[in-house]
Amino acid sequence: MFSRIILNDMLKSKLTTLITTIFIAIAAMLVALSAILMVNLSGAIDTLMREAKTPHFMQMHAGEIDQTRLEAFASSHDYVEDFQINEFLNIEGAKITINGTSLAHSVQDNGVSKQGQTFDYLLDINGKRIDVHDGEIYLPVSYMKEEVAIGDQVIIQNKAFTVQGFLRDSQMNSLLASSKRFLVSDQDYNALQSVGNVEYLIEFRLQQLEQLSTLENDYITAGLEANGPTITYPLFKTLNAISDGLMIALILLVSVLIVVISLLCIRFTLLAKMEEDYREIGVLKAIGLRVADIKKIYIAKYSVITLVGASIGVVLAYMCKDLLLENIKLYMGESENTALAIGLGMVGVGVLCIIIMGYIYLVLGRFKKIAVTEAIQFGTAQEKSISTKHFTLAANKWLPTNVFLGLKDVMTRKRLYFTMLIVLVITTFIMIVPQNLYHTISSKDFTTYMGIGNSDMRIDIQQTAEIKTKANQMVKALANDDDVQAYNVLATKTYYVQQDQQKKRIKVELGDHTLFPVTYAQGNAPKETNEIALSVMNADELNKKVGDKITLIVDDEAKPFVVSGIYSDITNGGKTAKATFTTSSEDMMWYVINVTFKANPALNAKVKEYADQFSYAKVSHIDEYIQQSYGPTIASIEKAAFIAIVVALLIAMLIVFLFIKMLTAKDRYTIAVMKSFGFTNADITKQYMSRALFVAIISVIIGTIAANTLGESIVGAVIGTFGATAFTFTIQPLSAYVLSPLMLICAVLVATIIGASYAGRIKISQYMKE
């Protein structure tokens, strides 16, 4: 008898069984993929950093350098295993041409470098240390994607090189690392020296990584060269992991949502089935079958579905993995632990199966509650609903009768429609969060979360001789330009913070910060000369709040400051500060000048005018600056947002279709009755549409609210890990509040019409006999 019941069930619900299987397959695929990707990514990064012998501690420095003193420092500390000073020759983009195209518009700091002597190797595509010969050049691996091929020509200030290959740079692979090293031979490097500005890379390898903080402290205490950023091994690792890590996080998030949806799918299939078989189950119980026996039928059915779905998912994951691993393999190389990856993927899928089966057990618990008498007498579960007693047709003046019937049904069978509600809330969420994220990060205001003031044009002057004079020239030009509406000059210099007998270094941006303000998580921009604002990361590290006191060593004197505000910043490793005091010192690390123009003249022409006039400065249209720094990220989020909308709509349609189809099958008797007293198929369809519309509207409202609260905090938390806080969505109302809900509602209605078409095939005569 069991086999008959289970077979009948499978045959009757072919489509539902199929769709549930598909959902489980997709969930399993995503879980397996994220496990495989995770293991591969961390494995590949480990291999890359091991083979490249990435420095444990690196101090960048522009300006004079005392090599002997540094060497003495290295040899006098036992924990230093190896030490070297490499060089990075920063060359203006305009002076570099690849295949005839200049890099003038590149916002990255491009330059050439020599191969590391005993560590910090630049590796080739096969993960081997590159041996570079005269006249050859190796380009960062990202150029491989830009149709640059081996044998192509690169010209750096009249000197021609042949592209011999591509390199993986364990330090600066990431797009978020602004410097990009091109590798040339030592001899060619020396020949180019006059073309750019040298930046020293003072690099240390330690006996043990745990000694890192000791070295950091000793280095600062010794007062060694430090005009530039400090980067440590863990930070290199994070930089390497971040973009693919985000992708993995996104896949995991989507897979969680798909798992939830497949659970809901199972839930309503089971509940509907249970209601349909209510009488039968009641009878089975009445004739003495145990609940456990009945459960077994369903457990068997879903074990098969889960197993088949999971297997398909694993196969799919195996087939898709290379596609997603491509990027990791290109930038980071092969991972060594393939077996572990597949193993972990299997474990993930195993856990997924356990969750699904556990959930089915839980839902099946309801069988116990089926009362024998009630089941036999009424044939369905009795859902009590006192709350809607007064919502009657007799008292209904305004609603068309079909709409009334639809609403009434939703109200009386809330539990049934709850599933549909949850699915639609989730799909609304999936639709809105990514597009809000996209609109937020592509909006101009978003730059203020990243620590970049909102202006028209941005000028960077860095690593150049007589930097202050050059900045002053620039200021003079801006002051004389009638088109300029406003500008500010921000000069960055490193200062020591005196705290608990310890010295910590922070980079302070000096200038007027009220003009192009960034977004402050707390407090305000510094206005007085004794005020200072800290980036979130620095505030955390120094343990300071708004209003706290802080002591800086300015021009060899300890000076007290008050923290006026804390702001988001993802530039320069996120560790910055802002103040307004002036200093007599000449050696600034870099200048940033923000400019706005009156009534927007031809902005591109303006940018070009300044770029041509001041070749030492990097002049960029702020949109272009954002485009180049974050363009690929923004583009991929746009793509993700688009895919999310399509996927959400498809999921919504599929689930609603299934749901309505099941509902019409379940309600076939009622439908036949209504037809018998003169309701048409169109009437029935209208009733189902009202039900779906009602649920969809509530879902859209809840989903939108959830997206803007919960979604915002989730995204904010992710963005926060980059150092930007106080995150709020920039919403495009037309798209988020009008188009998306409209699309979802249309999708739901279309699915309802298709799903309810079954009602048209219900013959009155057939069901009147039941």
Add this chain to the structure above:
Amino acid sequence: MKNIITAQNIIKKFGVGDEEQVVLRDISLTIQAGEFVAIMGPSGSGKSTLMHALSGMDKVTEGQVTFDGKVLALLKENELADLRRNKMGFIFQQPTLLKNINVLDNIILPAMRDKRKHRSTIIKKAQELMERTGISGLEKRDITQMSGGQLQRAGICRALLSNPKVIFGDEPTGALNSKSAKEIMNIITQINQNGTTVMLVTHDAQVAAKTERILFMRDGQIATEMTLPRYNGQDLHERIDKVTAIMKELGI
């Protein structure tokens, strides 16, 4: 008198090929307005099928059914629905009320589909009918809290609300105890006496004995039919005896 239903040589087949089964074999009949007709016959003889064919709930395979001057086969689905809503009333064996609306709403539902403007008139009429069928005061009752007899009465009110020309009943008393059955039959008889054509399928000689014309079916054909004078409360036993005699004769 006017013909309200005419069936000409109707044949109804179910299934195809090997599974084909002829359920109605060439039936012709005429029902006149105001008639009170019963259909009797053994289980599976095609009684329900015949009634579905005459009311347009199901299509015939061959032949033609005319209802109130309209050929059913030529009507579109919506026109058939209109016809059912306005000119026919159905009473089924199981009370077919919708579970999630109360008694009154169930009764007015078909009428409210397109005459919402006359809401108060409809409600008033529904209340009159409820009074007439003996269920007044139960307007707000939940369907699940009603007895079978009460539900059947509510179903009758629903069927009567649109002043239909014909009431069809497929064993309307089949699921009721004898007391309730008697009361329901009295109501139906009343309806007929007010001028509505009534057509009932029944197994019960007591029920059939109250009608004026009985069609006896066997194997998809009308084996024979008998007419009785209009029932006026007298000679019930004689009438029943007559019916059972024919039933015996036909082996029903």
